[in-house]
Amino acid sequence: MADARNGTRPHVVHLSNLHHWDDVRVFQRECCTLSQHGFRVTLIAKSSTARTESNVEIVPAPPLRGRVHRILFGIPRALSAAWKQRADFYHLHDPELVLLAPILRLRGARVIFDAHEDLPVQVLHKHYLTTATRRLASLLAKALCWTASRSCDHIIAATSTIAEQFPSKKTTIVHNYPKLMDKVDDATPYQERSHSIVYVGGISTSRGIREMLSALEFLPEPWHLTLAGPVNPPTLLDELQEFPGWTRVDFHGRVTPDEARKLVAQARIGFVTLHPTPAYVDALPTKLFEYMAAGIPAVVSDFPLWRDIVESLDCGILVDPNDTSAIAEAAKALIEDPARAEQMGQNGRRAIAGEINWSREKEKLLNVYQSALSKDDSMQA
Missing domain, CATH: 3.40.50.2000 (Glycogen Phosphorylase B;)
Structure with a gap:
């Protein structure tokens, strides 16, 4: 050898x-x-x-x-x-x-x-x-x-x-x-970022795309959803475009990791509302770590493994991922209290700089x- x-x-x-x-x-x-x-x-x-x-x-x-x-x-x-x-x-x-x-x-x-x-x-x-x-x-x-x-x-x-x-x-x-180098420079202060909620990753029913789009309808203007990732199956995209909330979606399709980080860096809130399947319940939420690295709070599926992270670090709000109204209310809470949202983002970012990297x-x-x-x-x- x-x-x-x-x-x-x-x-x-x-x-x-x-x-x-x-x-x-x-x-x-x-x-x-x-x-x-x-x-x-x-x-x-x-x-x-x-x-x-x-x-x-x-x-x-x-x-x-x-x-x-x-x-x-x-x-x-x-x-x-x-x-x-x-x-x-x-x-x-x-x-x-x-x-x-x-x-x-x-x-x-x-x-x-x-x-x-x-x-x-x-x-x-x-x-x-x-x-x-x-x-x-x-x-x-x-x-x-x-x-x-x-x-x-x-x-x-x-x-x-x-x-x-x-x-x-x-x-x-x-x-x-995430790598420490994945942290995003804080060139844009949190309160100066766009009124964007971001989801980056595979886009499918089991990853909660229908609930995200439905929740978007209850959120105030000019808030919108930045969406990036491959749609699976591809035919699902036709259905998603029929949602009333689609008019407030900035859809990028599949992007590179660097492009994804830039999109997250310009957002104020992240969605991690995957459905409770074994593939997600017992897996570490990579998307949550990416949002934490960018200094933004997240609306997160209330799974035991994920709950331990979110509650201990105070970096987001836990919800039932099948409950559209709960997702909308959590996003509203972060929109209406930007100081709290920013603090949650900072909490997550410190954790990434410390042990979760x-x-x-x-x-x-x-x-x-x-x-x-x-x-x-x-x-x-």
Whole structure:
């Protein structure tokens, strides 16, 4: 295995058929961190072109049509692309890719699985599946977790709940906290920002878009909703444009992370009113951290994990995400008391500058890799 101390950088390949190359966790957090700390990093993910960004080599993996194509064609394609790299580490970001772990280890590579979600629980709430299909999918998800536990050298989990699916002795929790550099300069004082409520991220029914638009109708002019992110399914956009509140929406579609931060930086309130599905209830609210970093308060779904953050830091207002009137009333409370809203934003920003940031989490990530290198050194000694 390559050794940075001997003049050769250990080669890490991050692999995904599902994520876009500029995914915040995959690229912005993990790939860039490893590149900055002496690793040669290649990212195989959705991209239109091959290029190098932040010293990370991007190898395009063209989009696949649907879940069946991901399984039938995505897995062998990912194996072919990964095998060509002859890397020291393979870092897998899609659950089905753990099936490649035994093959990739044949070359003496270390294989790490990055568990972003509690997959066995999540698939039970996929409403487009029949009850029987959901149960079967959950069993298959558990089988993939079992496979990862036994075939991968290490598991990185995004939350403590996700980590419970895997052996504790080979699992490290790496929270998806924002980088300190993600903080937005306070060039525009809070009270001088536009009368904007912002939502940045995937736009779908389960993420509360209908409730956000409905709540907007009850808010005073000139307040509007700044909306950025991909709409899923794309046909949903036609329905959303029929809402009376759509006339007060500034819609940007999919934007880059830098563009998203600029939009958040100009807003006064953030929406994080995702529905209570396992995919969200047991996950850390990345959007909330982004709003905190920008110094704005948020209207937040009242989930136990999220409640602990919001109440302890006093950085937002908790609501039932299915209750349009509750969302509207929370936004009104922040609009009508700008001093309180600004204070909540400052509270969140201090927390990001203190403990809730990537500077601590990246040390856990680096330790996983350095520990593997140390083991190899000891075996070769």
